[in-house]
Structures are given as structure tokens and as C-alpha cells.
Amino acid sequence: MADMLTRIRNANLVRHRIVQITNTKMTLAIAKILKEEGYISSFEEIELSNRKYLLLCLKYYGYNRSPTIKGIKRISKPGLRIYVSGDNLPKVLSNLGIAILSTSKGILTNYSAKKLGIGGEVICYIW
Missing domain, CATH: 3.30.1490.10 (Dna Ligase; domain 1)
Structure with a gap:
């Protein structure tokens, strides 16, 4: 949980478009809430070498690409x-x-x- 929040915070600071997070039931539920509330544009579940991950597409707005979060x-x-x-x-x-x-x-x-x-x-x- 703390890892997910830290990864999102760090990705926002350096203006990354995509952040990779370990997929658990809780992180998936939080990703759905972030999508519904408009804080991220989308998310996708992937599997790499028998591990499941979530790819969150972060959302930015304006000329300076200010983060939504x-x-x-x-x-x-x-x-x-x-x-x-x-x-x-x-x-x-x-x-x-x-x-x-x-x-x-x-x-x-x-x-x-x-x-x-x-x-x-x-x-x-x-x-």
C-alpha cells in the first residue's frame, strides 16, 4: 500500500506518464477508485515473468503539464x-x-x- 502511494508520488514529481505497481486486490481497488474520480486516465493489468502488475496512466493538464494528483x-x-x-x-x-x-x-x-x-x-x- 505504502509502496503504491510512494510510486505514484514519485512518478508525479518527475512527470512520468506511466507507473508500474504490484497488483494486489487492494491496489486494484484503489486504482479503480482513482480512475472513477478522475485522478488517473486509465490502468491496465499485465503479467511479466509470472508476476502481476498494474500500469497506471497518470493524468496531467495545462501547458506546464501540472499533475492532477x-x-x-x-x-x-x-x-x-x-x-x-x-x-x-x-x-x-x-x-x-x-x-x-x-x-x-x-x-x-x-x-x-x-x-x-x-x-x-x-x-x-x-x-
Whole structure:
């Protein structure tokens, strides 16, 4: 999880178009959320030498190729898990960003979790 976020952050800093990430159930679910929310343009699953990877196509805009993802922050860590209830879901930059949660219904954004009225473990903030 932390590896995925660090790879995306580093690729954004040097303006790479594609970043390769190890494919797991959680990284695939987060890639789907990033695609739905418009932070990446697309992603593809590939297999190289019996290992599965995700190729994320990062999105840039404007003349200077400013990245769509301005920041990523890991919240819940193995040493300190952060849980929230359905009433206390986080707001990222006054609702300009999203929080990704691991809930009993799967990996969701804070907006989807609010509609369902459930809480969970806060994985990261993206803006």
C-alpha cells in the first residue's frame, strides 16, 4: 500500500506518464477508485515473468503539464491504525480531495461511505 502511494508520488514529481505497481486486490481497488474520480486516465493489468502488475496512466493538464494528483498522504499505518465511524468521516481540503477507506463493503471513498452510512479504516488522502 505504502509502496503504491510512494510510486505514484514519485512518478508525479518527475512527470512520468506511466507507473508500474504490484497488483494486489487492494491496489486494484484503489486504482479503480482513482480512475472513477478522475485522478488517473486509465490502468491496465499485465503479467511479466509470472508476476502481476498494474500500469497506471497518470493524468496531467495545462501547458506546464501540472499533475492532477497534487498530493497523497498515507493515514493508517501498520503501527497505528486509524478508524472512523460513519458520523466522523474525514473531509479532505474542504471536500476538494478524497479519503479512501477500507470498510466492510470494500474499498470506498469518503463520499460513498457517507451515502452508505458506514465507517472503516482510513487508508489515505488524495487531493
